[in-house]
Amino acid sequence: MKKWYAVIGDPIGQSMSPSMHDEWFEKNELAATYIPIHVNEEKLEKAVHSLKCLGCSGWNVTVPHKSSIIQYLDEIDPFAKQMNAVNTVEVLPNGLLRGSNTDGLGFVRSLEELYGERCKGSEVLIIGAGGAARGISYALHKAGYGPITFTNRTLEKALNLCNEIPKAKALEIAEAERSLSTYRLIIQTTSVGMNFAQKGVPLNLGNIASGSVVADIIYNPLKTEFLSEAEKRGASLLNGTGMFVHQGALAFEKWTGIRPNTKEMNEKITDTLGGTYVNR
Known part of the structure; x- marks a missing residue:
């Protein structure tokens, strides 16, 4: 049947x-x-x-x-x-x-598929304080990343997440912008830049360090304005296709006991959305 x-x-x-x-x-x-x-x-x-x-x-x-x-x-x-x-x-x-x-682990797998453990043990900045930020921060902490800092338009929400992640802290947006060079991994988890949401960037990227990894969990469009700004400043990029594919693959494995081909699927979805698979 x-x-x-x-x-x-x-x-x-x-x-x-x-x-x-x-x-x-x-x-x-x-x-x-x-x-x-x-x-x-x-x-x-x-x-x-x-x-x-x-x-x-x-x-x-x-x-x-x-x-x-x-x-x-x-x-x-x-x-x-x-x-x-x-x-x-x-x-x-x-x-x-x-x-x-499977969302948080899906992000970690997508990050390590492209960059290995390059950011492990380094400071992480997460922009946003919703469900995606919670899941990603928890999975990153469990995998050995951090310490983790949250920044959000509403600081209270970021402070609430700090209670769930050991050694985490929260910063106002302006303060996070001033200290961007501290972070080897910066992750954008809000809806800013998504096709059906508001345009723009959640914070100014002028102070990021060249060579840092900047991620946006949005996959449509493949390169948000946030990632475009990061690229101009020499950052390595990660969009949301990998997280989407890996969280789905983890669910598929739970249901069937089979781990599907994630690289092939990532390439296909990227092509469907009109881009190329190389995120770097």
Whole structure:
């Protein structure tokens, strides 16, 4: 019997996950398919019940449901619990639902795929204080990166994240701009620069050190204004395609036990979006 998987969110039409997972199913000769499902917040509980009753073998969760879905799951892995966010749901053999989060580790894998351990043990600046910042900071800390500094338009939110990451600190945007040369790794996690969000950059990059790695977790466009500004100043770049592919691959592996070809998929998605794979 053919298995089926899904991604739920609101909106959902922009997701590239269905084509990615369907290609992996085909490449690995698995009888399965993956579909996008639009779910409004007020219908989330019914959607989870329906997915389980209709035999969905697992699904991904995107905005705005990553935190609110937790109350409808039976088990949460420690990483997702720490983040208070789930992006992957497994249907266990006993019918229970287990939530996990692959976003942070997906970022770390994409970083190390391109730059190895070049930034490990160095100071890290994370711009933003939302769910993505939380997940990435936690995964980086666990992998041996840091110390980590958060900066955000609302400093209180950045200070709250410091309570979750050992030795982390928070800075006002202006202060972070003055001290940019301190950081070997700078990560932009806000929606600034995304195709359907506001244009511009979240902070001025005038003081970055040449040769630092500057990442933006946005993958559409492939090179945001933030990355373009970093490139002008001699930085090495990392866009969001790798994180997107690796977080999906980790979910795929949880569902099937198979690790898919991430390099090939990264190249394909980059080509689809009109660029070249080389992020450097």
